[in-house]
Every structure is written in structure tokens, then in C-alpha cells.
Amino acid sequence: MPEVLKAPLVVEFPFTRSLGPVQSAFLTGLRERVVLGVRTTDGRTLVPPVEYDPVTAEEIRDLVEVAPTGTVTTWAWNHEPRRGQPLDTPFAWVLVRLDGADTALLHALDAPGPDAVRTGMRVRVRWAPERSGAITDIACFEPYDGGPGEPTGHDGRFENPVTGIVAAARLDYVYSPGRAQTAYIENLSERRTVGERCPSCHKVYVPPRGACPTCGLATSEQVEVGPRGTVTTYCIVNIKAKNLDIEVPYVYAHIALDGAGLALHGRIGGIPYDEVRMGLRVEPVWAEGGRHPDHYRPTGEPDADYETYKEML
Amino acid sequence: MRPTRDIAVVAFGQTDHRRTSDEHSEVEMLLPVLHDVLDRTGLRTADIGFTCSGSSDYLAGRAFSFTMALDGVGAWPPISESHVEMDGAWALYEAWTKLLTGDADTALVYAYGKSSPGSVRDVLTRQLDPYYVAPLWPDSVALAALQAQALIDAGETDEPALAGVAARSRADARTNAHAQLRGPVPQGDYLVRPLRTGDCPPIGDGAAAVILAAGERARDLCERPAWIRGIDHRVEAHSLGVRDLTDSPSTRLAAERAGAFERPVDTAELHAPFTSQEVVLRKALRLGDSVCVNPSGGPLAANPVMAAGLIRIGEAAARVHRGESDRALAHATSGPCLQQNLVAVLEGDVR
Ligand SMILES: [Zn+2]
Numbered sequence: 001m002p003e004v005l006k007a008p009l010v011v012e013f014p015f016t017r018s019l020g021p022v023q024s025a026f027l028t029g030l031r032e033r034v035v036l037g038v039r040t041t042d043g044r045t046l047v048p049p050v051e052y053d054p055v056t057a058e059e060i061r062d063l064v065e066v067a068p069t070g071t072v073t074t075w076a077w078n079h080e081p082r083r084g085q086p087l088d089t090p091f092a093w094v095l096v097r098l099d100g101a102d103t104a105l106l107h108a109l110d111a112p113g114p115d116a117v118r119t120g121m122r123v124r125v126r127w128a129p130e131r132s133g134a135i136t137d138i139a140c141f142e143p144y145d146g147g148p149g150e151p152t153g154h155d156g157r158f159e160n161p162v163t164g165i166v167a168a169a170r171l172d173y174v175y176s177p178g179r180a181q182t183a184y185i186e187n188l189s190e191r192r193t194v195g196e197r198c199p200s201c202h203k204v205y206v207p208p209r210g211a212c213p214t215c216g217l218a219t220s221e222q223v224e225v226g227p228r229g230t231v232t233t234y235c236i237v238n239i240k241a242k243n244l245d246i247e248v249p250y251v252y253a254h255i256a257l258d259g260a261g262l263a264l265h266g267r268i269g270g271i272p273y274d275e276v277r278m279g280l281r282v283e284p285v286w287a288e289g290g291r292h293p294d295h296y297r298p299t300g301e302p303d304a305d306y307e308t309y310k311e312m313l
Numbered sequence: 314m315r316p317t318r319d320i321a322v323v324a325f326g327q328t329d330h331r332r333t334s335d336e337h338s339e340v341e342m343l344l345p346v347l348h349d350v351l352d353r354t355g356l357r358t359a360d361i362g363f364t365c366s367g368s369s370d371y372l373a374g375r376a377f378s379f380t381m382a383l384d385g386v387g388a389w390p391p392i393s394e395s396h397v398e399m400d401g402a403w404a405l406y407e408a409w410t411k412l413l414t415g416d417a418d419t420a421l422v423y424a425y426g427k428s429s430p431g432s433v434r435d436v437l438t439r440q441l442d443p444y445y446v447a448p449l450w451p452d453s454v455a456l457a458a459l460q461a462q463a464l465i466d467a468g469e470t471d472e473p474a475l476a477g478v479a480a481r482s483r484a485d486a487r488t489n490a491h492a493q494l495r496g497p498v499p500q501g502d503y504l505v506r507p508l509r510t511g512d513c514p515p516i517g518d519g520a521a522a523v524i525l526a527a528g529e530r531a532r533d534l535c536e537r538p539a540w541i542r543g544i545d546h547r548v549e550a551h552s553l554g555v556r557d558l559t560d561s562p563s564t565r566l567a568a569e570r571a572g573a574f575e576r577p578v579d580t581a582e583l584h585a586p587f588t589s590q591e592v593v594l595r596k597a598l599r600l601g602d603s604v605c606v607n608p609s610g611g612p613l614a615a616n617p618v619m620a621a622g623l624i625r626i627g628e629a630a631a632r633v634h635r636g637e638s639d640r641a642l643a644h645a646t647s648g649p650c651l652q653q654n655l656v657a658v659l660e661g662d663v664r
Contacts, residue, residue: 004336009430011374015443023444046555048445054550074466074558076458077506082435084450093455093505095554104554106446106459114506119466135445167448169439173374173431178338209384210341216358216387218344 004182009175015167022051025063028161030137033127034154037066037101047101048135063156066100068125069149070141073097073104077114084170086140092117096141099148108140116143124149133162180210183222188292193284195260197221203261226257229296230304231280232312233263236273251276255296256312263312270297279303320412321531321538322659323524324353325627325634330493330519330615333429339373340385343425343520347385350421350522354534358387361524362417364394365408367401367424368619371436382425393417400424401521401623402584402645402655408525409544418530425520426619433516433618440648442551454513454587456649458505460558461589465507467559470592472507476500478588479511479613486610493517493615514586519617521624539630539641539659543571546645546655553650561597564644564654568598571656573642578658580605580632580641582625586612590651594644598656608632622646626657633661 019027022038026049029036038049039062046054053060076093078085085091086108094117095104110126111117124144131137177185180196184207187194196208196219203212204223212219234253240246251273254263268276269285281301284293326349334342351357364386368379379396388394393416397403401424408420428436434452441447464470479500486492493515501510524534531538547563547570549556568574581604585591591606600606607613609628612621622645632638638661645655 006335009374015447017443019444027444046552048552048554050552054552054555073554074459074463076455076462076508077503078455079503079506082450082452084435084438084448086449093451093459095459097554103552106451106553107449119462135448165444165448167443169447171371171374171431171436171439174335175374175430176335176338178341179336180341181338209381210338211344211384212387213384214387214389216344216347216385218341 004176004179005185006174006176009173010170011173012170015169016164017167018164019162020051021061022049022063024161024163025156025158027133027135027165028158029154029156030135031131031133031162032158034152035066035068035098035125036063036154036156038062039064044102045100046103047098048105064100065151065154065156066098067149067151068098069144069146070096070098070101070123072109072117072119072121072123074119075109075117077117086136091140094123094141096123100151107138110140110142122146134165178210180208180219184208185291191286192224193226193257194222194224197223204259205262206257206260206264223259225259226284228281228283228299229255229257229260230309231268231276231278231282232256232309233278234268234276249273253296254313255282256309266293267295268297269295277303279306279309316413316541318413318415318527319531319540320409320525320527321535321540322626322630323526323531323535323538324350325521325523325631326350326353327491327521327624327627328519329491330517330617332493332515332517334427334518335429339378339382339425339427342427342518343382343385343423346520346522347421347423350524354524356419356524356534361419361421362393363408363411363420364392365396365404365420365422367397367399367404367623368426369398371439372426372428372431372433372618374431386421400619400621400645400647402626403546403647405523405525405623405626406544406546406655409541412525412527418527420525421522422525422623423520423522424620424623426617427518428516428618429518453649454508455505456553457587457589458508459553460593460650461507461512461587463558464589464592469559469596470589475512475588478591482607482611482613485608486614489609489614491615492610495610495614508587508589512588514612514616517615517617519615519620521620521627523623523627523630535634537634537636537661539633539661542658542660543573544655544657545570546653548653551648551652556650558650559593561593561651561654564594564597564651564656567654567656568642571658573598573656573658576640578604578640578642580608580629580638582609582611582629582641582643583607584612584622584625584645586616586621588613593651598642598644622655629659633659636661636664
């Protein structure tokens with residue numbers, strides 16, 4: 001068996017969220033160096049604030065300012081910061097109960113080492129120099145040995161409140177398609193299309209994924225199919241996809257390669273789009289250096305009889 | 314509340330859990346386990362009344378990744394099927410309720426996770442509150458370490474005691490051929506202080522499957538079915554700063570509703586990926602020293618994310634099947650610092 005294929009796979013997205021009135025006030029407050037909590041009906045102050053009481057599920061909207069100073073309630077020393085974390089030098093993760101709050105906020109504490117951190121220590125907010133209305137407007141916490149800091153007396157109403165956030169996310173993977181698909185791709189690089197036959201129903205799957213979905217059995221017997229096949233159904237694409245170097249309209253089709261038990265997808269070229277039809281006989285066209293057929297073109301044979309492909313639409 | 318129908322776990326299977334399995338796609342990894350549980354019961358895929366699975370797109374890095382694994386269960390002609398984007402223990406809960414309704418007499422539950430293609434510490438940050446927490450990228454070990462420090466400050470454990478949990482788990486795993494870490498494992502350096510590598514679960518790939526059956530059907534399929542006497546799951550506030558990290562009231566409530574406190578259990582399979590979490594769970598579940606905790610080695614010996622909770626139910630059931638337990642408790646967790654907790658109580662027929 002050839003070595004399994006691997007390739008880097010990056011999943012990256014701007015995670016865009018709208019904010020409700022409480023979250024909007026809190027994050028706008030951070031932009032203005034004001035820390036807001038929300039008061040529950042039983043008189044506790046939650047920081048960070050939420051819109052619904054975690055105990056009673058009542059809607060809560062009563063914003064109250066707390067101090068930018070507080071006390072560490074628990075901590076963990078992070079000697080190897082990871083991508084995206086608040087500091088790139090060793091730091092402590094901390095839960096901090098700000099003065100005036102009854103709950104704790106998670107953030108980073110900039111400290112020289114674990115010996116300088118303990119539960120109960122006093123800390124204060126270090127503001128980020130540039131703030132946009134995000135939790136990262138608090139750059140981190142820093143040790144502080146004074147009493148409660150002074151609230152600004154803010155009422156929680158702001159000019160130009162932040163109404164949404166974009167939390168960029170990126171995860172890196174090394175993707176491996178597994179045994180069956182690796183074998184398929186390796187064969188394609190030699191311009192051969194090789195499927196796998198189910199040991200029970202004898203259907204040949206192309207591309208193979210290692211299992212017959214009808215029988216729930218592993219497949220392993222490799223069977224070369226094609227290269228010619230039959231268009232079983234198709235659609236005409238009229239809108240150009242981004243970065244796609246193909247003139248529209250073009251035809252995208254289901255193609256049952258000779259010997260295969262189901263159809264695969266492919267583009268049809270070499271014929272005007274409005275002359276493509278069910279039953280059209282086609283063959284693959286390989287691009288120079290390509291690892292899979294670029295498109296399929298008519299072979300010139302007579303059309304296949306409907307009865308021969310009706311199970312593979 | 315007593316269930317209206319008797320439902321049992323009648324078969325359990327799992328893969329060998331390994332650091333990587335890149336030679337196999339998810340469905341290739343899963344198929345042998347599915348056939349293992351089917352063979353144990355003599356059922357064919359077409360005989361199964363309901364199928365439910367647990368997995369996560371974020372582990373796979375692909376949308377709707379569970380649909381690829383469906384090829385393994387014979388999803389044509391159409392079957393009755395569902396999926397939870399959670400640990401398979403919650404898929405088992407859904408299957409149990411389906412069987413309670415009487416719509417099906419048998420259910421196949423499976424779960425799988427490959428952590429090897431990505432960085433599971435980073436992947437799990439994506440389940441956190443997206444407004445206040447996820448933008449800081451606190452990884453799963455860091456959050457568990459905050460909980461561990463809270464326990465140490467409260468005087469409920471210390472680092473040597475945590476090392477003891479790790480050593481006991483890996484020693485017990487010596488008899489578990491599927492486990493990833495077996496026998497003595499160095500406690501190692503701090504990963505995020507106060508947790509050392511030994512306090513943390515191995516990162517690995519694996520899958521598990523369970524078959525449930527109702528009433529007499531269960532007796533036909535299994536010599537000593539593991540009857541689910543109760544099962545319940547509860548969730549706590551997502552904000553870590555609102556919770557008392559040294560306790561797990563959701564676990565206690567789930568256990569109470571599942572009937573766990575009505576009589577003592579002899580075995581407990583706990584989904585505690587970090588040593589410190591076993592301390593929390595033992596307290597919440599009032600487990601005395603006479604209870605055999607994680608005889609399989611638990612998640613410290615093998616922690617395939619999304620399957621590890623289902624494996625706890627499977628391991629507990631398998632002990633009942635083998636006659637090694639008469640009344641076992643199984644626990645599964647999801648989310649940071651034991652946010653969501655499921656408890657099931659399993660019993661064998663009186664011998
Ligand atoms: Zn088949």
C-alpha cells in the first residue's frame with residue numbers, strides 16, 4: 001500500500017456576531033476604559049455581564065460600573081503561550097473578581113513568574129493602547145497593591161455603541177483522506193480511475209471511501225473503471241464562481257464511468273453547452289500536470305440507451 | 314421517575330486508541346467497531362431500529378463530517394438516524410429516549426473522534442463563549458488548570474494526590490488492551506501549572522459503539538444485559554467565573570435524577586480527562602473508597618474526544634455483562650471544566 005497522502009488544511013473564518021444591549025454596553029465600555037457589570041434581581045453583580053440571570057433565567061438589563069481593580073480567585077501558570085493568546089511571553093491565566101463584582105472574569109495576568117502569583121493577589125486592568133470594543137481591549141491584568149480603583153461614574157450609555165464583533169478564528173490541520181481515497185488519488189496521478197467493489201452487493205464505488213453505504217461493509221477490491229462513461233444527468237451553470245477560469249455557461253454533469261456502480265461529477269467540454277444531453281458518451285481530458293481529469297468531452301459514439309444508466313442518475 | 318420500558322446496553326465495542334490513525338478515514342476507523350457490536354448480538358445493520366452518533370466537525374475540520382461516516386452503517390435503503398455534535402454519551406441519551414417511546418426496540422449508538430489532524434487544545438477553544446472568552450484562546454489544559462488550582466487552594470487535593478490519580482489510572486489500564494497509555498507514565502513537567510503532562514489525558518484517535526435493546530429483546534441479544542436504571546444530564550452556566558469550580562452541582566443533580574444515590578454502586582466509570590476533575594466528581598457523586606473507579610484506566614489512559622464519554626457507559630456496561638459489576642455508574646462530560654454532565658446507572662439481573 002502506498003504511503004497515505006497528507007496535506008495542510010487551514011480553516012479560517014471571521015466569526016461575526018451581533019451584540020445584545022448588555023454585551024454591547026460592556027464591550028463599548030471597554031473601548032472607553034469603563035468596566036460594566038449587570039445587576040441581578042437578587043442584588044449580585046455579574047462581570048462579565050450576561051442578558052439573562054444564570055439562576056432564574058430572568059432578563060436583566062441593570063448596568064452597573066465596577067472598578068478596574070480586583071482580586072485573583074484562581075490562576076494557572078502558562079509558560080508556553082499559544083497562538084492568539086493575550087500575551088506572547090509567559091503569563092498566568094487568571095479569574096479575577098473585580099472590586100464591586102460578585103463573579104469573576106477570565107483573562108491573562110502579566111507577571112514575572114509563577115512565584116509572583118497567588119490566589120487572593122490584587123490586580124488591575126492594563127488597557128490595550130488601541131481599543132475597538134472587544135474583550136481584548138483589556139490587554140491583560142497586572143499586579144497592583146492598592147485598594148479598590150475609582151469607577152468613573154459612568155451610566156453605561158455611550159455615543160456610537162459597538163453593535164457587533166468579529167472574532168477571527170483559524171485552525172490548522174494536516175488532512176489525510178485515509179486508505180481508500182489515497183489509493184484513488186494515487187491511481188489518478190497515473191491517469192487511471194480505480195474504484196472499490198463491495199464484497200456483498202458487488203457495486204463499484206468511484207471515488208471509493210472505503211465502505212459500501214448500502215451494505216455497511218468495508219470495501220477493498222480495487223477495480224479500474226472507464227475511461228469512457230455516460231452522462232446520466234447534468235445542469236447548466238450560468239454564474240461564474242470566484243477565481244474560476246471557465247467561461248459560462250458551462251455544463252456540470254453526473255458521469256457514470258463504464259464499470260462503475262454510481263456516477264461521479266465532472267465538467268463537460270468540447271461541445272456547445274446546449275447540446276449536452278442525457279446518454280451522451282464522454283471521455284476524460286487530462287490537463288498537463290493535472291492530478292485529475294480537467295473535464296470530459298464527447299467520444300463521438302452513439303448515445304447510451306436509457307436502460308443502461310437509469311439506476312445511476 | 315422510573316423509565317416506562319426496560320432498556321439495556323447489550324453490546325459494546327471500541328477501537329484501539331492511538332496517537333494517530335492517518336491511514337484510516339473516519340469511516341474506515343469506525344467500520345470494524347460497528348461490525349464488532351453487530352457480531353456480538355448477531356444483528357445485521359438492517360435489523361437496527363434507530364441509529365445515533367456523536368462527533369464534531371471542528372475535530373475533523375470539515376462541515377457535516379458525520380455524513381461521511383454514515384457510509385459505515387448501511388444508510389441505504391434509508392434508515393432512522395440522528396446525530397449530536399457532542400460526545401456519543403449524548404447520542405446514547407437520545408437513542409434511549411427513542412426506545413422509551415416504543416418507536417424502536419434496538420438502537421446502534423456510535424461516536425468517533427480523530428484529534429491527530431489538528432491541535433485539540435486549540436480546537437476546543439471554539440466551543441467557548443465567542444464574546445468574552447474564545448477571543449483569548451484559552452486552551453482546554455489551561456481551563457482545567459484553573460480548576461485544579463482552585464481545588465488546591467480549597468485544600469481538597471494537592472499535586473501528590475493528583476499524581477496518585479494518574480498513577481492508579483494508568484496502572485489499571487494495563488489490563489485494557491485498547492488503552493493508549495498503560496502502566497507507569499512519568500508525571501512529567503508542567504503543561505499549564507499546576508497540571509503536569511501526567512495529569513492530562515493522551516491526545517488520540519478512536520471510536521466506540523454500543524447497541525441498546527428494550528425488554529425481552531435485550532435478553533435475546535445478551536446473556537446479562539446492563540439495564541439502564543436511570544440516565545440524566547444537566548448543564549451549568551457557561552461563564553466560568555459564575556461557577557464554583559471545586560464542585561459539580563450538575564453532576565450531583567444528574568446523579569440524583571438517575572437514581573444513583575438510591576443504593577450504592579460498586580463501579581464508577583468517570584469521564585474525568587484531568588486528574589483534578591476526578592477529585593470534583595468523586596465528591597459530587599459521593600463515591601467512597603469501596604467503589605472501583607475507572608477500572609478501564611479512564612480518560613487518562615485513552616481520551617478519544619467525542620467518544621470518551623460513550624466509552625465510560627460502554628466500559629461500565631461491559632463489566633455488568635462480564636459479571637464483574639452488579640450496579641455501575643457511568644459519567645460523561647462535555648465543555649470546559651465539567652460544564653455539562655451526564656450520569657447513567659446500569660444494573661445486571663440479580664444472580
Ligand atoms: Zn454493498
